[in-house]
Amino acid sequence: MNRGQSFLLLLIGIVALLTLFVILPFVEYVVASAILAYVLYPFHVRLSRWLRDRLAGHVRESVSTRLGRMLSGISLILASVVAVIIPLAYISWVFIRDLTEIARGNTEIDVSAIEAELAVLTGREIDVGEVLAMAGQLLVETLFGGVSGVVTTALRASVGLSLALFLVYYTLLDGPTFVGWIRDTSPLPAEVTADLVDRVDAMTRGVVIGHIAVALLQALVAGVGLWAAGVPNVVFWTFVMAVLALLPLIGAFFVWGPAAAYLVVVDQVTAGVLLALYGVFVIALVDNYARPIVIDQQAHLNPAVILLGVFGGIYSVGFTGLFVGPIVIGVLAATLETFREDYDAIGGG
Structure with missing residues (x-):
């Protein structure tokens, strides 16, 4: 290996580490976008072909192919927002709301009945409500860094989801090219x-x-x-x-x-x-x-x-x-x- 090749490999290593440092704060969303694009790609292939055939009689073939791929990507992202992102956001909101209520000691569980049954079985009085509240506080602290961290987590998730959707779009369009590049190199x-x-x-x-x-x-x-x-x-x-x-x-x-x-x-x-x-x-x-x-x-x-x-x-x-x-x-x-x-x-x- 000559000096030029050694320098190039060193440069590649340095740039790769810098790239990892840049994307590290949003690595979860980058991974999520790759997974979602992988799941959506078979649908993207079929939909883009269908759209291309619909547009073929109105524009040139190269234009219809490109428009079909773009419209397919946009349509699948919108469908993902409606079918996945919005329901997941709602469920996450309900989960966080109920978890914070449990952490505050508010729950719909019949705590008194459980405490009475445990007293009969163990002969000791156990404050189940306090145990649930402590467990809820521990989960909130572990998942979000405390109740105040819920808002910060929500804002970061909003930015991350927006980034992930853009990445999904471009991965759907250029994913096969990337796989082909891997095969060639x-x-x-x-x-x-x-x-x-x-x-x-x-x-x-x-x-x-x-x-x-x-x-x-x-x-x-x-x-x-x-x-x-x-x-x-x-x-x-x-x-x-x-x-x-x-x-x-x-x-x-x-x-x-x-x-x-x-x-x-x-x-x-x-x-x-x-x-x-x-x-x-x-x-x-x-x-x-x-x-x-x-x-x-x-x-x-x-x-x-x-x-x-x-x-x-x-x-x-x-x-x-x-x-x-x-x-x-x-x-x-x-x-x-x-x-x-x-x-x-x-x-x-």
């Missing part, structure tokens, strides 16, 4: 690069799309059960279950299980028993059957590996680490598998 043989890209694509599809679909399905099914059983703050607990359901081997049981016990404690025995049966025979089936079918068959990752990636990702980059962690581990697995199959075969030959 890869030092690996063309067939090895293609094999690696296909493996990473299948793994990412399984982790991202399957992860989200199974978690949302399980949370919605469980939320219907909570609503039918008369559990208070259903939207709040459904949001919590949607997050917990992203964690394999844990799932939504940590919500519907205690909720069933709570109903029994407050003398709603029938509702509590029915909710428990619903959880065992309906909610648990979603996790036990849908997750292996949707995720494992495509990602080929053990649930324990996914769990490790989820917790490590959350600790490293925040909420989007739910997906980043398993994807990073999956990319490592795909790379190792590609090396084993392609280069072992080459070496053996």
Whole structure:
């Protein structure tokens, strides 16, 4: 390696570190935009082709292709805002509102009934309301840095979401060009690069799309059960279950299980028993059957590996680490598998 190449590599390393430093405050939203663009891209391909065909008779082919891609990107972003961003913002607002109320000691839970039952079981008086308030304060402090941090978090989220939507638009338009550039600049043989890209694509599809679909399905099914059983703050607990359901081997049981016990404690025995049966025979089936079918068959990752990636990702980059962690581990697995199959075969030959 000559001096020119060494200098160029050093310059690339320095600029890469500076770029990481610049985007680090919004790295969660950059990752979120990449995930959303990945999910939307198949729809973008179909919609842009349809729009191109509609415009073909009115403008030149090159113009109709470009306009079709632009209109498709804008349409999908607007659809995402209506179908994803607004509902998620509403659910997040309800979650924050209920969490701050719990932190202040205000809750719709029948605390006195729980305290009476615990006194009978343990022979001691336990201030459940104080415990819930302390737990709420701890969550508010951990998630937002205190009640005053909620506003700061909301403002930062607004800026981050605006940035993410712009990134989604340009990723939809230029994503294939970027993938093509990776293929062209890869030092690996063309067939090895293609094999690696296909493996990473299948793994990412399984982790991202399957992860989200199974978690949302399980949370919605469980939320219907909570609503039918008369559990208070259903939207709040459904949001919590949607997050917990992203964690394999844990799932939504940590919500519907205690909720069933709570109903029994407050003398709603029938509702509590029915909710428990619903959880065992309906909610648990979603996790036990849908997750292996949707995720494992495509990602080929053990649930324990996914769990490790989820917790490590959350600790490293925040909420989007739910997906980043398993994807990073999956990319490592795909790379190792590609090396084993392609280069072992080459070496053996």
